[in-house]
Amino acid sequence: MTASATDHPGPILGLDVGGTKIAALLVDDGDRELARRSFPVDGRPLADQVVAAARSTLDAVGAEVRPAAIGIGAPGQIDPEAGTLRLAVNLSEAALPIATIVGEALGVPCWVDHDARAAAAWLYQRAGGSESLGSLAYLSVGTGISAGVIVDGRLLRGVSGLAGEVGHLLAVPEGPTCACGLSGCLEAVAAGPAVARLAADAVAAGRGGALAAGADAAEVYRLAEAGDEAARRIVADVGRHLARAIRGLALAFGVDHVVVGGGLARAGATFLQPILDELERERRASALVREAIGPQHIELLPAGMEAGTWGAVHIARSGLRATSPDPDQRREVADG
Amino acid sequence: MTASATDHPGPILGLDVGGTKIAALLVDDGDRELARRSFPVDGRPLADQVVAAARSTLDAVGAEVRPAAIGIGAPGQIDPEAGTLRLAVNLSEAALPIATIVGEALGVPCWVDHDARAAAAWLYQRAGGSESLGSLAYLSVGTGISAGVIVDGRLLRGVSGLAGEVGHLLAVPEGPTCACGLSGCLEAVAAGPAVARLAADAVAAGRGGALAAGADAAEVYRLAEAGDEAARRIVADVGRHLARAIRGLALAFGVDHVVVGGGLARAGATFLQPILDELERERRASALVREAIGPQHIELLPAGMEAGTWGAVHIARSGLRATSPDPDQRREVADG
Numbered sequence: 139m140t141a142s143a144t145d146h147p148g149p150i151l152g153l154d155v156g157g158t159k160i161a162a163l164l165v166d167d168g169d170r171e172l173a174r175r176s177f178p179v180d181g182r183p184l185a186d187q188v189v190a191a192a193r194s195t196l197d198a199v200g201a202e203v204r205p206a207a208i209g210i211g212a213p214g215q216i217d218p219e220a221g222t223l224r225l226a227v228n229l230s231e232a233a234l235p236i237a238t239i240v241g242e243a244l245g246v247p248c249w250v251d252h253d254a255r256a257a258a259a260w261l262y263q264r265a266g267g268s269e270s271l272g273s274l275a276y277l278s279v280g281t282g283i284s285a286g287v288i289v290d291g292r293l294l295r296g297v298s299g300l301a302g303e304v305g306h307l308l309a310v311p312e313g314p315t316c317a318c319g320l321s322g323c324l325e326a327v328a329a330g331p332a333v334a335r336l337a338a339d340a341v342a343a344g345r346g347g348a349l350a351a352g353a354d355a356a357e358v359y360r361l362a363e364a365g366d367e368a369a370r371r372i373v374a375d376v377g378r379h380l381a382r383a384i385r386g387l388a389l390a391f392g393v394d395h396v397v398v399g400g401g402l403a404r405a406g407a408t409f410l411q412p413i414l415d416e417l418e419r420e421r422r423a424s425a426l427v428r429e430a431i432g433p434q435h436i437e438l439l440p441a442g443m444e445a446g447t448w449g450a451v452h453i454a455r456s457g458l459r460a461t462s463p464d465p466d467q468r469r470e471v472a473d474g
Numbered sequence: 475m476t477a478s479a480t481d482h483p484g485p486i487l488g489l490d491v492g493g494t495k496i497a498a499l500l501v502d503d504g505d506r507e508l509a510r511r512s513f514p515v516d517g518r519p520l521a522d523q524v525v526a527a528a529r530s531t532l533d534a535v536g537a538e539v540r541p542a543a544i545g546i547g548a549p550g551q552i553d554p555e556a557g558t559l560r561l562a563v564n565l566s567e568a569a570l571p572i573a574t575i576v577g578e579a580l581g582v583p584c585w586v587d588h589d590a591r592a593a594a595a596w597l598y599q600r601a602g603g604s605e606s607l608g609s610l611a612y613l614s615v616g617t618g619i620s621a622g623v624i625v626d627g628r629l630l631r632g633v634s635g636l637a638g639e640v641g642h643l644l645a646v647p648e649g650p651t652c653a654c655g656l657s658g659c660l661e662a663v664a665a666g667p668a669v670a671r672l673a674a675d676a677v678a679a680g681r682g683g684a685l686a687a688g689a690d691a692a693e694v695y696r697l698a699e700a701g702d703e704a705a706r707r708i709v710a711d712v713g714r715h716l717a718r719a720i721r722g723l724a725l726a727f728g729v730d731h732v733v734v735g736g737g738l739a740r741a742g743a744t745f746l747q748p749i750l751d752e753l754e755r756e757r758r759a760s761a762l763v764r765e766a767i768g769p770q771h772i773e774l775l776p777a778g779m780e781a782g783t784w785g786a787v788h789i790a791r792s793g794l795r796a797t798s799p800d801p802d803q804r805r806e807v808a809d810g
Contacts, residue, residue: 215765225761225762225765272633273632273633285726287726289630289631289632289637290628290630290631290632290633292626292628294625294626294727294728295625295626295728296609296625296626296727296728296729296730297608297609297626297728297729297730297731298724298728298730298765298766299728300724300725300728300762300765300766301625301726301727301728302726302728303725303726303728303762303766304722304725304726306721306722306725306760306762306763307643307644307722307725307726308643308644308645308718308719308721308722309644309647310647311645311646311647311718316760318760318761318762318763319759319760319761319762319763320756320759320760320762320763321759382644382647383644385642385644385656386640386642386643386644386722387726388634388636389636389639389640389642389643390621390623390637390638390639390640390643390723390726390727391630391632391637391726391727392630392631392632392633392634392635392636392637392638392639393632393633394632394633394634395633420656423655423656423657424642424652424654424655424656425561425654425655426561426636426639426642426654426655426656427642427654427655427656429551429561429634429636430634430636430639
């Protein structure tokens with residue numbers, strides 16, 4: 139890799155657009171954090187909210203810090219060339235030219251890509267790339283569920299741009315209705331809103347234990363950690379569904395390294411242990427599962443590590459490199 | 475591509491080793507069929523049976539035809555470098571050095587690789603490769619279920635060599651026990667033995683219609699085509715499970731082109747229509763599914779086209795090219 143202007147382009151702003159919040163991270167060339175902010179998503183047009191989040195984050199550090207590029211990570215079907223996003227089932231927008239809108243509003247080059255895919259690419263690079271790891275799946279479990287998958291050293295995008303939409307694998311035939319319109323999707327039984335719904339169901343049925351009406355997923359995991367039986371049952375169910383999906387990922391993609399992040403994963407061991415317990419049951423039953431994946435291959439994103447915003451920073455840097463006049467820089471993107 | 479000795483190496487013998495039969499195909503340089511045979515799998519050691527199948531096929535054309543190479547396609551976890559197969563859940567062998575055994579017995583270079591992956595590679599090449607198709611999944615539904623998947627122009631192998639083992643995605647939580655040891659796998663509810671079991675269950679429960687005790691999958695599909703209600707119910711169930719798996723493949727891998735083959739697919743429209751019916755229901759319910767896959771993207775392997783044995787021929791030719799002294803020939807394998 140040769141040194142060039144794009145090695146030190148200046149600060150980068152990453153924006154991770156989720157179903158419930160927009161997380162922003164401004165870093166300098168040396169990956170030092172200059173600012174970190176989080177903004178709840180409300181009913182306004184999404185592009186307006188993203189622009190406001192970007193402005194507010196930049197305002198916090200003063201006018202003298204001007205980002206060289208902005209990267210946006212978002213769920214759904216992203217066209218990185220066109221800079222658009224659509225079919226983000228947890229966002230209410232379709233075919234939105236988000237990169238153009240945000241780039242023009244801020245007067246800064248802007249790129250958009252899939253949130254989980256960008257996080258996976260960043261985690262893979264951080265772990266040493268293809269010289270260290272043959273494969274990596276980053277499974278994000280938050281308001282929605284999706285994955286970024288790197289197999290045989292290559293990040294999968296797919297013809298449709300939908301590769302990694304594992305939140306809509308079947309979990310429970312004829313199960314709860316999913317935001318995507320199907321029923322029984324993994325996302326409909328194991329993402330944040332599903333956890334809250336299970337809690338509400340338990341309360342309504344008079345078996346809610348310490349759960350209160352309106353408890354969100356974070357509260358369910360807090361109570362489970364504190365030993366509440368009703369919360370623990372919900373958390374065990376979610377872990378079982380996720381373990382089966384991780385087994386499916388390991389078998390379908392042949393990946394042997396899975397990192398789990400997203401809002402629910404912040405509960406730490408309370409979130410991870412039921413997944414590992416179910417996988418252990420499956421490993422005892424099946425030589426195929428023993429071969430495909432072991433507990434040493436599954437890790438939680440370390441506490442405090444926001445793969446979503448770092449993935450968004452990675453999107454901006456990849457965009458800068460891909461449009462660099464230096465061919466050595468461009469090649470690096472093609473290889474990655 | 476430059477002409478070289480490996481362009482015209484002589485006849486190639488392909489052996490497709492399945493759970494119930496070994497299919498053999500001997501072709502010449504111009505892909506003309508010199509011999510085609512099928513041998514039921516019995517209780518003898520698998521390697522002995524494969525050697526016998528190879529000898530018998532070659533005997534049929536006489537001593538003057540000597541193959542330049544043998545390719546073996548088999549299910550399970552294949553190590554193409556070592557020439558071994560293991561974890562083939564529908565075969566009773568483990569860690570078998572099949573390529574060495576068969577190659578030495580016949581005195582011919584021999585390679586082994588995964589059956590569905592080889593069939594996918596052959597189908598992809600036949601369709602024009604990456605210049606024609608961005609992605610292709612070949613789903614084989616026979617004694618077992620597995621897939622060969624090409625995404626963004628690359629055949630997935632995975633770190634474990636297990637990429638494409640989609641027969642063990644979840645179909646029915648706490649469902650029937652699978653040959654792999656898990657329960658409720660797709661293979662346990664939608665492969666050949668599962669169809670036979672569903673027929674036996676229906677007969678035992680007195681709702682078997684025209685089904686007789688001991689009906690196999692082919693018989694169930696024949697009766698379904700003839701309009702028997704009991705058989706049609708089984709066929710519809712299998713189609714629903716397979717449709718959900720195909721939707722999962724389309725979303726997880728981002729493939730937009732799915733070819734379905736294997737023993738069950740030989741039933742033609744009786745097999746395919748229930749899959750298309752369920753996918754149409756899903757497409758009506760979900761914009762995500764409408765985007766991911768349409769009926770025009772799913773096709774049956776044409777009647778009489780044996781992708782398994784052609785895949786095995788492809789394995790042998792790839793092996794010859796990979797070991798060719800001509801670097802242009804070797805490069806082609808690395809790219810493909």
